[in-house]
Amino acid sequence: MKLLRAISVTKSDLIIGTALCMAVIVLIAGSRISRLTNSKAISSDEPVDIYLSEPVGLESLSEILADSGVINDKEEVIWAGKLLGWRSFRQGYYQVEGTYSYDVFLSRIARGIQDPVKVIILPGLTKERLISSLSQQLQFDSVAIKNTLSDSSFLAEEEISPDELLGRMYPNTYSLYWTSTPETVIRRILREFREAVYNRYKERMEELDMTVNEVLALASIIEWEANKNEEKATVSGLYWNRLKRGMLLQADPTVNFAVNERRRLLYEDYRMAHPYNTYIHKGLPPGPITNPSGSSIEAALYPEDHNYLYMVASPEGTHVFTETFDEHKKESAKWRQWIREQYRIKREREAAVARGSDVSS
Numbered sequence: 001m002k003l004l005r006a007i008s009v010t011k012s013d014l015i016i017g018t019a020l021c022m023a024v025i026v027l028i029a030g031s032r033i034s035r036l037t038n039s040k041a042i043s044s045d046e047p048v049d050i051y052l053s054e055p056v057g058l059e060s061l062s063e064i065l066a067d068s069g070v071i072n073d074k075e076e077v078i079w080a081g082k083l084l085g086w087r088s089f090r091q092g093y094y095q096v097e098g099t100y101s102y103d104v105f106l107s108r109i110a111r112g113i114q115d116p117v118k119v120i121i122l123p124g125l126t127k128e129r130l131i132s133s134l135s136q137q138l139q140f141d142s143v144a145i146k147n148t149l150s151d152s153s154f155l156a157e158e159e160i161s162p163d164e165l166l167g168r169m170y171p172n173t174y175s176l177y178w179t180s181t182p183e184t185v186i187r188r189i190l191r192e193f194r195e196a197v198y199n200r201y202k203e204r205m206e207e208l209d210m211t212v213n214e215v216l217a218l219a220s221i222i223e224w225e226a227n228k229n230e231e232k233a234t235v236s237g238l239y240w241n242r243l244k245r246g247m248l249l250q251a252d253p254t255v256n257f258a259v260n261e262r263r264r265l266l267y268e269d270y271r272m273a274h275p276y277n278t279y280i281h282k283g284l285p286p287g288p289i290t291n292p293s294g295s296s297i298e299a300a301l302y303p304e305d306h307n308y309l310y311m312v313a314s315p316e317g318t319h320v321f322t323e324t325f326d327e328h329k330k331e332s333a334k335w336r337q338w339i340r341e342q343y344r345i346k347r348e349r350e351a352a353v354a355r356g357s358d359v360s361s
Helices: 002-037 058-067 074-084 102-111 127-137 142-149 152-157 162-168 182-208 212-225 229-245 252-259 267-271 294-301 325-360
Strands: 042-052 092-100 117-121 172-176 310-313 319-322
Touching (some): 042 058, 042 102, 092 102, 117 127, 162 212, 172 182, 182 294, 212 229, 212 252, 212 294, 229 294, 229 319, 252 267
Antiparallel strands (some): 042 092, 310 319
């Protein structure tokens, strides 16, 4: 009787244990199924940027998501991806914000449905800075964009010369895909230029009997010359006055372009034999020296009506404009005196710092 009772107890325990195991399995499975269909399985209150520079597998993606703080359980993501059939994912930029189910989230990256990135083109860039800026904001490297900017076949398709291209890199904020090719990006910027400049000012250019390249060449000089927007039309009027009189433009920015450096110019720089040096060549330079802003382009097309022929920098970061060379010489002397004073103050400060260092040592 005792043996039968013991066996009976053992069977009862086994049944109860099995039932408990089954219950646990059902609960776990139910929990995972619930998570699988949960619309909030993946969530982020703040925008999280995910950059995939190459295609990745499910395990690699789960690690990237975990490192980004988007998920806590890598194993569950791997389980969900395998169950749903999403095992490989495309390169690109994906922003995570809000809530997603596993299927919605993983299928989006598997299909390569990217979010666009904001690409900023600033005015006043050199070709080197343009290349650097684009390569930093998009996936391609500087070599790829540099090759595109000098690709004769590509430029021929766009009906543009290498000298004209920089001036048409219209400053704006563009919505582009991170994996866009250099050709796609340049075409997008050129399309913006045509809409914002050529189509808008076509009649005005015809009225002035100026080509697009001539307008951009003048606007690019204004862009580098005038730090203040309110001064641009005045600067433009001065250069227009010089052009009408057949005078040399003598625009310092063209010499900066020739020496390929934005710095204080030396006497020998002005004598440099270069087609863009407007101190030795009359008229506008062969092409734009930078990519002018919309305000500089408008200033080139709508110059201020005045009689100024000369200008010199002022301590305030603007210019002093004059009509005669004698007036110009006086203002130039004031400017040189101010520069010398600044150098004197700088030397005194450096000497004071050096003395302080000597004392402290």
